[in-house]
Amino acid sequence: MSRWVSQATVEKRYAQIEKRIEQACERTGRSKEEVKIVAVTKYVDTPAIGEILEAGLGHIGENRIQDALPKYEAYRDQAIWHYIGHLQTNKVKDVVGRFTYIHSLDRLSLAEEIEKRASMMDIVVSCFLQINISGEKTKYGLHPDDVLAFVKETSNMKHIRIAGLMTMAPYTDNQEEVRYVFRGLREWQERLKELHLPHVTVEELSMGMSGDYEVAIEEGATFVRLGSVLVEPEEVEA
């Protein structure tokens, strides 16, 4: 079985999602242009990415480098690539130079490796600081107590730009229960902006997935990472 989704299906889902995004923006006086969708394509095989791009989505998110590389090689310049999963230090060399955004910067050893690789290539990598707002032990991300010291360290790294913050909310059937997580991330954004540190622009908030993106948008998300609601595969015989 290959994991596939057609352009027509993606277009239909995309239109419904856009409507919900628009409504969430209206409820809070935001403009819908502020919200970008990262299509999380880990559920589908490489050819489906073509369908997703044809449907008009331009940001592609992957969370495992082994799965992402063939997809990247097939569609490189046709998309903007986001690395959204936990990143092992020994995989950084495969990510830097390919992915425009890394959403999962969560420790100093990782920042140092990104800085090293980016400096060798003479590029600046846009990173999201992943913060574990909910404090769940199963989640990656910096503990809130460590955030200030961490950004002060990375602000000295000339090849890393802290473009924004990222968090993952606990799984829930009730979006209201996780609103505090998204609000907490936005409060961190305000706090970090006030520091006016070099290379810390923090204009983006990467938060909200299939089950909770509307509340995330009400709380200020600029990138929502949508997998199942958008690209759930339609199984076909291989």
Ligand SMILES: *Cc1c(COP(=O)(O)O)cnc(C)c1O
């Ligand atoms: C899989 C994944 C998503 C998308 O999840 P859905 O609930 O399917 O929308 C978003 N962010 C990360 C980091 C993921 O690994």
